[in-house]
Amino acid sequence: MDVMDVGQNIEALLVTANRSISVKIPLELDDGTIRVFKGYRVQHNNARGPFKGGLRYAPDVDLDEVRSLASLMTWKTALTRLPYGGAKGGIAVDVKELNRGELERLTRRFVNRIHDFIGPQTDIPAPDMNTNAQTMAWIMDQYSMLHGHNPAVVTGKPVDLYGAEGRESATGRGVVYVIEELMKDEGRDLAETTFCIQGLGNVGSYAARFLDGLGAKIVGVSDVSGAVYDEAGLPVGEILEHVRKGGDVKGYAGGDALPGEELLTLPCDVLVPAAVGDVINRENMREIRASYIVEAANGPVTPEADDHLRERGVILVPDILANAGGVVVSYFEWVQNLQNFSWKEKQANAELHSTITEAYRRVRKLAKRRGLDLRTAAFVLAIGSVGKATVLRGIY
Numbered sequence: 001m002d003v004m005d006v007g008q009n010i011e012a013l014l015v016t017a018n019r020s021i022s023v024k025i026p027l028e029l030d031d032g033t034i035r036v037f038k039g040y041r042v043q044h045n046n047a048r049g050p051f052k053g054g055l056r057y058a059p060d061v062d063l064d065e066v067r068s069l070a071s072l073m074t075w076k077t078a079l080t081r082l083p084y085g086g087a088k089g090g091i092a093v094d095v096k097e098l099n100r101g102e103l104e105r106l107t108r109r110f111v112n113r114i115h116d117f118i119g120p121q122t123d124i125p126a127p128d129m130n131t132n133a134q135t136m137a138w139i140m141d142q143y144s145m146l147h148g149h150n151p152a153v154v155t156g157k158p159v160d161l162y163g164a165e166g167r168e169s170a171t172g173r174g175v176v177y178v179i180e181e182l183m184k185d186e187g188r189d190l191a192e193t194t195f196c197i198q199g200l201g202n203v204g205s206y207a208a209r210f211l212d213g214l215g216a217k218i219v220g221v222s223d224v225s226g227a228v229y230d231e232a233g234l235p236v237g238e239i240l241e242h243v244r245k246g247g248d249v250k251g252y253a254g255g256d257a258l259p260g261e262e263l264l265t266l267p268c269d270v271l272v273p274a275a276v277g278d279v280i281n282r283e284n285m286r287e288i289r290a291s292y293i294v295e296a297a298n299g300p301v302t303p304e305a306d307d308h309l310r311e312r313g314v315i316l317v318p319d320i321l322a323n324a325g326g327v328v329v330s331y332f333e334w335v336q337n338l339q340n341f342s343w344k345e346k347q348a349n350a351e352l353h354s355t356i357t358e359a360y361r362r363v364r365k366l367a368k369r370r371g372l373d374l375r376t377a378a379f380v381l382a383i384g385s386v387g388k389a390t391v392l393r394g395i396y
């Protein structure tokens with residue numbers, strides 16, 4: 001925090017969340033069994049605007065994880081100059097154990113528990129791991145039953161139900177816009193640069209597709225089932241088609257099959273973790289061979305590994321910059337919903353490009369001017385902006 005220079009009083013205000021909500025969500029399964037799930041929403045900071053952040057469904061979701069992800073959202077929206085604060089939420093559930101109807105009832109019941117705390121000018125959820133446009137449609141519908149028609153209460157909705165064209169691919173697209181800028185700065189040709197991508201869900205698969213489209217050489221990909229590697233470059237289109245049809249990377253017959261965790265230590269120029277948190281850690285940090293890491297996932301590198309990699313000269317683009325494309329296009333969706341107007345995808349992509357590349361340029365410029373790594377520079381800008389808004393509003 002010293003390098004941020006925001007003063008001790010403001011520091012205390014910024015590290016704690018404004019509100020943490022934990023709720024019990026009972027659900028009767030189709031077979032009559034009653035199960036009780038835990039749901040969370042943490043609203044970290046709203047000095048710059050309504051709380052904003054995703055909802056994730058995963059067995060290990062807990063208050064600590066949601067709290068730290070909520071603060072990342074505060075810094076992410078500040079860094080990209082969106083008029084939002086930060087929040088995050090989720091339900092501790094293994095989605096594979098529930099069918100579609102059960103998931104819908106779970107989601108609607110969760111909304112019933114938290115609807116008084118969310119809203120288009122209060123807190124606007126969005127998709128994250130294991131939630132998608134359909135989940136957002138259920139949330140919008142349930143909220144609208146309680147508060148009247150209100151599509152702007154969530155973003156990442158289906159395009160046929162007030163969603164924005166370009167939202168689904170936005171995070172992966174933003175990751176690639178950032179990679180293009182980074183490669184330009186580093187004087188590297190994409191076609192001569194090798195990439196490994198961990199995770200082929202929403203973020204990883206779009207990032208892989210766009211990188212492939214630009215002629216980059218993707219030598220390794222993985223998902224939760226395993227990894228595949230080919231130093232000559234993988235047929236990305238074919239693998240993505242295999243995954244789209246419900247296959248997993250392990251079941252793909254091509255390239256060398258490897259255990260999933262080995263993906264991170266394969267030889268490549270750029271490593272793109274796009275799956276879960278804490279995957280680059282004390283255990284494997286010394287074996288990382290990439291020269292660049294672009295954090296497409298939230299928090300994939302532990303603080304200890306971050307220090308170690310920085311000392312080794314690995315250049316890392318932090319999550320609050322690299323994966324901000326999703327929240328940028330969520331913001332466009334919210335603006336369109338509030339105005340009852342819709343943009344074409346071309347416009348969303350162009351606006352995303354300028355928003356994210358400008359944020360990258362600000363970070364890079366400050367890093368150069370003050371001799372900082374990119375993560376510290378990004379935090380200096382983001383925390384400075386939230387601190388300033390807090391002081392201007394006054395403490396009451």
Ligand SMILES: NC(=O)c1ccc[n+]([C@@H]2O[C@H](COP(=O)([O-])OP(=O)(O)OC[C@H]3O[C@@H](n4cnc5c(N)ncnc54)[C@H](O)[C@@H]3O)[C@@H](O)[C@H]2O)c1
Binds near residue numbers: 225326
């Ligand atoms: N979806 C968004 O718009 C968005 C925006 C910003 C950040 N993120 C972050 O990006 C990450 C991925 O999100 P997503 O929406 O693509 O999720 P997703 O659920 O669509 O996909 C997750 C992918 O990760 C893989 N995976 C899970 N555990 C793994 C492991 N241990 N090793 C290797 N692969 C593993 C899964 O098989 C899947 O391919 C998360 O950290 C999320 O918070 C997502």
